[in-house]
Amino acid sequence: MSVECVAGLQWGDEGKGKIVDVLSEKFDMVVRFAGGANAGHTVVFEGQKYILHLIPTGILHPDKTCVIANGVAFDPRVFFEEVENLHSQGFETAGRLFVSDRAHVVLPFHRQLDTLREKALAADKIGTTARGIGPCYSDKAARLGVRVGDMLEPNTLRKLLRLSVAEKNFIFSSYSSERIDEDSLLETLASLGEKLRPYVRQTRPLIAEAIAAGRGVLFEGAQGSLLDIDHGTYPYVTSSSTGLNGVGPGTGVSARKIERVTGVIKSYCTRVGDGPFPTEQPGPVGEHLQARGGEFGATTGRPRRCGWLDLVAVHHTASINDTDSIIMTKLDVLSGLEEIKVATSYEIEGKTTEEFPASLELLASAKPKYESFEGWQEDIGGARSVRDLPSAALKYLEAVEKMAGIPLVSVSVGKSREQIISLKE
Numbered sequence: 001m002s003v004e005c006v007a008g009l010q011w012g013d014e015g016k017g018k019i020v021d022v023l024s025e026k027f028d029m030v031v032r033f034a035g036g037a038n039a040g041h042t043v044v045f046e047g048q049k050y051i052l053h054l055i056p057t058g059i060l061h062p063d064k065t066c067v068i069a070n071g072v073a074f075d076p077r078v079f080f081e082e083v084e085n086l087h088s089q090g091f092e093t094a095g096r097l098f099v100s101d102r103a104h105v106v107l108p109f110h111r112q113l114d115t116l117r118e119k120a121l122a123a124d125k126i127g128t129t130a131r132g133i134g135p136c137y138s139d140k141a142a143r144l145g146v147r148v149g150d151m152l153e154p155n156t157l158r159k160l161l162r163l164s165v166a167e168k169n170f171i172f173s174s175y176s177s178e179r180i181d182e183d184s185l186l187e188t189l190a191s192l193g194e195k196l197r198p199y200v201r202q203t204r205p206l207i208a209e210a211i212a213a214g215r216g217v218l219f220e221g222a223q224g225s226l227l228d229i230d231h232g233t234y235p236y237v238t239s240s241s242t243g244l245n246g247v248g249p250g251t252g253v254s255a256r257k258i259e260r261v262t263g264v265i266k267s268y269c270t271r272v273g274d275g276p277f278p279t280e281q282p283g284p285v286g287e288h289l290q291a292r293g294g295e296f297g298a299t300t301g302r303p304r305r306c307g308w309l310d311l312v313a314v315h316h317t318a319s320i321n322d323t324d325s326i327i328m329t330k331l332d333v334l335s336g337l338e339e340i341k342v343a344t345s346y347e348i349e350g351k352t353t354e355e356f357p358a359s360l361e362l363l364a365s366a367k368p369k370y371e372s373f374e375g376w377q378e379d380i381g382g383a384r385s386v387r388d389l390p391s392a393a394l395k396y397l398e399a400v401e402k403m404a405g406i407p408l409v410s411v412s413v414g415k416s417r418e419q420i421i422s423l424k425e
């Protein structure tokens with residue numbers, strides 16, 4: 001049994017949900033360690049579609065233990081919505097779903113503040129999911145946050161809320177927004193806390209003990225490393241460390257315990273929200289990818305911007321995550337294109353570079369240099385082995401693996417659990 005991490009290597013929505021679902025089979029525990037209900041992880045099996053925002057995807061396997069660790073921005077309302085949906089669909093959560101007492105709580109005013117800030121930024125907005133993620137993590141860093149465990153201690157909760165609400169009311173008055181009713185918020189949170197009590201644990205020892213006992217633990221990354229607060233396209237990022245580097249702080253378990261990192265990429269690239277996207281294709285190619293790939297946000301329903309696979313970006317993110325192997329999703333979406341392109345370097349200020357710049361201006365001016373591949377017309381959704389793939393698809397996969405310099409171990413050819421091909425058998 002091993003300890004592994006799945007990380008998104010683009011701007012999120014790479015298909016991590018599907019890949020975690022497929023990989024979950026060989027693990028005992030699945031852990032979310034960063035992000036919050038801004039994530040939307042889709043899993044499809046037996047004709048049924050499930051979208052999880054906060055609860056680890058492993059919950060769809062009845063024998064797995066699932067943990068929402070301390071690094072998650074925890075929204076109790078979304079949590080109970082998901083729990084109720086799961087129960088109505090026949091999935092049990094009692095005794096196998098745990099929430100860290102140290103996870104920070106997304107409070108209703110975090111959501112309001114997220115929306116107000118985005119409105120104020122107008123054309124310069126980040127394009128957030130409006131789930132209160134930025135304000136929740138800001139309060140955590142400012143030491144004005146409320147943790148899940150604090151919801152179980154009315155006196156602590158009252159004190160922490162008083163500090164945070166006083167500051168928020170000051171901010172809200174500058175936006176001419178309504179004041180927060182502290183008493184009613186306190187009552188709501190205390191009663192949600194009681195409902196939450198059976199799920200609340202110190203999750204660090206829970207995970208550490210599972211690892212010490214030799215059980216398999218899978219860390220489910222949310223978002224993608226181009227949205228990482230430090231290494232992404234700041235400020236057009238989310239507010240957490242999204243991949244492998246989020247595991248240590250987000251769980252209290254040493255990252256040294258992680259034996260393997262699987263990076264997930266799409267066969268092309270998408271981005272939902274604002275910010276630079278060098279390989280974006282607003283024309284017919286983008287339209288093909290969006291229509292065939294069903295590229296609409298799993299959390300907000302927004303259309304996702306689409307473009308060619310960008311290996312300059314993937315080199316950057318694969319390195320940040322110390323990626324051992326890559327799984328590519330959505331190869332089927334490329335069917336029907338005459339020509340398929342992959343960016344291998346950028347031209348910036350007249351010079352060719354393979355480095356992914358931090359500067360927004362340089363990234364915005366980067367002209368991708370592409371390798372071009374012949375497309376294929378066949379629908380490949382039914383392919384279950386490399387022998388079923390058209391030769392043009394195989395050439396494309398071999399070239400991507402070589403250019404990425406990391407083993408490409410599997411490729412997904414459809415939404416469903418069984419639509420995946422191992423490339424290394």
Ligand code: GDP
Pocket residue numbers: 008012013014015016017018039040041042043044292293294297298329330331332333412413414415
């Ligand atoms: P995540 O956030 O990384 O888990 O990805 P999302 O679930 O937000 O978005 C991925 C979308 O692609 C979902 O609708 C999946 O059902 C779908 N998907 C995953 N793998 C494949 C694939 O190989 N082919 C196709 N056509 N769809 C896929």
Ligand code: IMO
Pocket residue numbers: 008011012013014038039040041126127128129130131132133134221222223224227236237238239272273274298
């Ligand atoms: P999964 O786990 C795609 C994007 C938002 C926005 C930026 C900041 O499904 O891959 P936030 O609400 O986090 O403050 O928004 O980050 N974003 C995602 N994009 N997939 C996600 O998660 C995302 N989570 C946040 O669109 O650009």
Ligand code: MG
Pocket residue numbers: 012013014039040041042298
């Ligand atoms: Mg998603």
